[in-house]
Amino acid sequence: MGQLSAENISVAFAGLKALSSVSLDIRPGQISGLIGPNGAGKTTLVNVLTGFQAPTEGSVTLDGASLGRLKPHQLRRRGIARTFQGGRLFRDLPVIDNLEVTGVGLGMSRRAAVAEAEGMLDWMGIAPLAERLAGTLPYTDERRVAIGRALMGRPAYILLDEPAAGMSAPEAADLSALVHRIAKTLGTGVLIIEHNVGLVLGLCDHIVVLDSGAVIEEGAPAAIRQSEKVRHAYMGTAADMAPTGGEVRA
Amino acid sequence: MTITNAPALAPALTAARKPPRFALARRTVITPVLLSLVILAIAVLTVMTGSKPFNQAMIDVFLRVTLVVGLYIFIGNSGVLSFGHIGFTCLGAYAAAWLTINPMMKKASLPGLPGWLLEARLPYWQSAALAALFAGLVALVFGRVLMRLSGIAASIATFAVLAMINTVYSNWQDVTGATSSVVGIPIVRTLWPYAIVAVIAIFVAWAHAISRSGLALRAARDEPTAAAASGIDIPRERLVAFTISGAVMGLGGALMAHSIGVVTPDTFYLGLTFITLSMLVVGGMSSLSGAVLGVVILSALIQVLRWLEAGVAFGATTFALPKGLQEIALGVIMIVILANRPAGLIGNREITLFRRNRNK
Numbered sequence: 001m002g003q004l005s006a007e008n009i010s011v012a013f014a015g016l017k018a019l020s021s022v023s024l025d026i027r028p029g030q031i032s033g034l035i036g037p038n039g040a041g042k043t044t045l046v047n048v049l050t051g052f053q054a055p056t057e058g059s060v061t062l063d064g065a066s067l068g069r070l071k072p073h074q075l076r077r078r079g080i081a082r083t084f085q086g087g088r089l090f091r092d093l094p095v096i097d098n099l100e101v102t103g104v105g106l107g108m109s110r111r112a113a114v115a116e117a118e119g120m121l122d123w124m125g126i127a128p129l130a131e132r133l134a135g136t137l138p139y140t141d142e143r144r145v146a147i148g149r150a151l152m153g154r155p156a157y158i159l160l161d162e163p164a165a166g167m168s169a170p171e172a173a174d175l176s177a178l179v180h181r182i183a184k185t186l187g188t189g190v191l192i193i194e195h196n197v198g199l200v201l202g203l204c205d206h207i208v209v210l211d212s213g214a215v216i217e218e219g220a221p222a223a224i225r226q227s228e229k230v231r232h233a234y235m236g237t238a239a240d241m242a243p244t245g246g247e248v249r250a
Numbered sequence: 251m252t253i254t255n256a257p258a259l260a261p262a263l264t265a266a267r268k269p270p271r272f273a274l275a276r277r278t279v280i281t282p283v284l285l286s287l288v289i290l291a292i293a294v295l296t297v298m299t300g301s302k303p304f305n306q307a308m309i310d311v312f313l314r315v316t317l318v319v320g321l322y323i324f325i326g327n328s329g330v331l332s333f334g335h336i337g338f339t340c341l342g343a344y345a346a347a348w349l350t351i352n353p354m355m356k357k358a359s360l361p362g363l364p365g366w367l368l369e370a371r372l373p374y375w376q377s378a379a380l381a382a383l384f385a386g387l388v389a390l391v392f393g394r395v396l397m398r399l400s401g402i403a404a405s406i407a408t409f410a411v412l413a414m415i416n417t418v419y420s421n422w423q424d425v426t427g428a429t430s431s432v433v434g435i436p437i438v439r440t441l442w443p444y445a446i447v448a449v450i451a452i453f454v455a456w457a458h459a460i461s462r463s464g465l466a467l468r469a470a471r472d473e474p475t476a477a478a479a480s481g482i483d484i485p486r487e488r489l490v491a492f493t494i495s496g497a498v499m500g501l502g503g504a505l506m507a508h509s510i511g512v513v514t515p516d517t518f519y520l521g522l523t524f525i526t527l528s529m530l531v532v533g534g535m536s537s538l539s540g541a542v543l544g545v546v547i548l549s550a551l552i553q554v555l556r557w558l559e560a561g562v563a564f565g566a567t568t569f570a571l572p573k574g575l576q577e578i579a580l581g582v583i584m585i586v587i588l589a590n591r592p593a594g595l596i597g598n599r600e601i602t603l604f605r606r607n608r609n610k
Contacts, residue, residue, distance in 0.1 A: 050479065072478040081479070088476040090469050092598065101469040104462045105481030115268040149480065 002063040003027045004157045009058035018044045019213045026189040033200035034193045036210035042193045046159045050082045051075040079156035087142040091135030102152035157189040176203045281600040282456040285542045286449040293445040311549045312444035318529045319451040320498030322541035324491045329471035334408030337415035338496040340518035342381040342503025349377035355434040362424025378504035385500020393492035397485040419515040437511040463490045534594030539601040
């Protein structure tokens with residue numbers, strides 16, 4: 001069975017270790033969660049997996065083969081897509097063009113890219129936004145469009161960097177349902193970084209917890225929920241880890 | 251908004267129908283058509299006046315339209331400021347000179363040219379086409395290295411290209427005549443070839459802008475990180491635009507050579523770089539309409555200032571601006587325009603008959 005794997009990844013910035021020998025697998029059709037306090041190295045790991053950051057040590061493999069030092073656009077063409085904190089939409093382009101750009105980047109003709117973009121917006125239930133300028137969208141819609149853009153070309157894997165940040169509980173619940181459909185209906189392997197731990201616990205099949213650049217715990221949501229190490233890392237209580245908008249399988 | 255009513259998964263997640271063929275071209279072609287009509291209207295009015303000085307002034311305007319549109323193809327779409335493109339104009343101008351000067355004159359003044367080039371004597375339109383090809387190929391070679399750079403590093407590197415080309419052409423005595431004027435280039439005095447070349451440049455720029463490469467490059471200009479994450483090979487798309495714009499600059503250079511009949515390396519250096527970049531910035535760097543209208547507006551200003559410098563008679567007295575005030579006044583006007591409209595007069599819009607020109 002294929003999978004995208006980070007194998008013993010270490011990253012150091014000017015001597016400061018951002019990641020220390022971190023390993024993580026993402027499998028098609030499964031939802032993996034990556035949680036941890038601010039500065040734990042979550043986004044750095046996503047940057048390594050998508051070619052935006054070269055690891056100091058370790059490697060990224062796809063279906064067992066090393067991806068070497070492929071550039072971000074090459075990894076995207078291999079089916080590894082991502083979103084960014086803050087959306088990073090093409091703000092001066094309409095929503096449909098935001099998706100079309102990715103289709104074009106993946107080698108489609110503009111006509112084919114538009115057709116797929118329309119289909120994607122329909123599937124996500126945001127077709128009415130097609131002609132809106134991306135820069136004028138409210139926060140929640142911006143996040144959805146960013147996910148739609150990343151899904152163009154049906155990537156095998158999608159890495160979502162804090163997709164629910166700033167969302168209300170009902171909005172986060174909608175997002176959870178969408179992510180669940182992406183994994184279970186499209187068969188895409190999902191990695192989700194989220195500060196909303198409750199959402200991650202309710203949504204994910206497998207969770208990895210990072211703290212200070214190292215994996216401190218991993219396993220099924222039930223095991224993570226019981227972990228003292230995780231509670232300690234968050235310096236919180238059980239209330240912090242209560243499901244919030246993530247009960248898609250309740 | 252909820253997703254509870256989203257339809258079930260379609261087999262390929264693709265809309266049942268693709269947009270009709272050439273729908274995008276049909277929707278956007280009005281912009282180059284309108285800009286071309288402006289060029290052709292100016293040409294018709296010029297011919298109707300029958301004034302030779304005005305004819306020459308309008309030839310200069312059309313040449314600048316070609317050059318500024320050539321700049322727009324790269325700078326406007328990539329967002330990378332290039333100071334080197336006038337180097338490609340220089341290449342085009344000298345290529346046209348090599349291909350069209352009487353072989354006897356070439357043997358005397360440019361003896362270092364290879365035999366086949368010494369013997370060549372082509373019609374101006376053939377030399378212009380070959381000059382464009384030559385400049386485009388050189389842009390392709392330079393671009394393969396330069397397009398990996400971004401921001402100010404890329405801009406400085408393009409300036410280095412301009413300096414290199416200028417240095418080579420200013421010193422290669424047997425091939426370029428060094429700093430001496432290369433004379434004997436057949437002069438084309440009729441306005442129409444210049445108008446047609448400007449229209450060709452406009453349509454080339456439009457075709458690139460609506461192409462896959464143009465869309466990808468503009469996305470990369472606005473959000474490079476997201477563009478790379480969208481599968482866009484940014485250096486490659488920049489190289490495509492750099493090569494096409496280099497060819498257009500070369501075409502403009504060839505026509506410049508035929509407009510005055512003489513070329514020197516310094517004609518294609520800082521002065522022309524400054525004025526063409528100014529026209530692009532004042533018109534609106536991110537807009538084809540801005541590129542064309544920037545030339546028309548600044549050219550009109552320059553012409554008025556030239557007349558004022560030369561002196562305007564009011565009865566018995568002649569009013570004349572001091573020499574050199576033209577450049578100062580032009581600088582002040584540009585600062586005022588940019589202070590009020592930082593994105594240029596047109597911004598990033600295009601002239602069109604419809605309210606919105608989507609998908610440019």
